[in-house]
Amino acid sequence: MKQGLLTDRQKEVLRYRKNGLTQQQIADIIQTSKANVCTIEKAAFENVQKAKETLEFLYTLDATHLCTINTGEDLLDAAKKIYGEAEAINIKVKYDTITLVNRLRESNPERFKARFVREDVEVYINSEGDLYFG
Numbered sequence: 001m002k003q004g005l006l007t008d009r010q011k012e013v014l015r016y017r018k019n020g021l022t023q024q025q026i027a028d029i030i031q032t033s034k035a036n037v038c039t040i041e042k043a044a045f046e047n048v049q050k051a052k053e054t055l056e057f058l059y060t061l062d063a064t065h066l067c068t069i070n071t072g073e074d075l076l077d078a079a080k081k082i083y084g085e086a087e088a089i090n091i092k093v094k095y096d097t098i099t100l101v102n103r104l105r106e107s108n109p110e111r112f113k114a115r116f117v118r119e120d121v122e123v124y125i126n127s128e129g130d131l132y133f134g
Contacts, residue, residue: 005051010044013037059132063124073117075101086125094129107133
């Protein structure tokens, strides 16, 4: 039964993968081929990405584009940039620097490596000082 964007089979495969099982081990457990497990896992991740993009759109509807954090930028410099841009439009960011850096990293982990940005990140802010990253 499909609940949300993931099928029961996709959820099952993702749970097994999170527990450290290989695709072959999962295939043996659910009695299918490794190739099928690969296909299921790939479809699940595509659905998760679509959900993230949909939520990003929803969150940024009532937000203003604040700035772009560029590839190669240090996250501490990015935080300063965000605070400066928010101050320029008279909105107080509701996060301290450490929380802000952690939220940036958690928003799209694949876009960061250590303290550096691997791929441009768009930053949005709403009137309450909440930040969203695209």
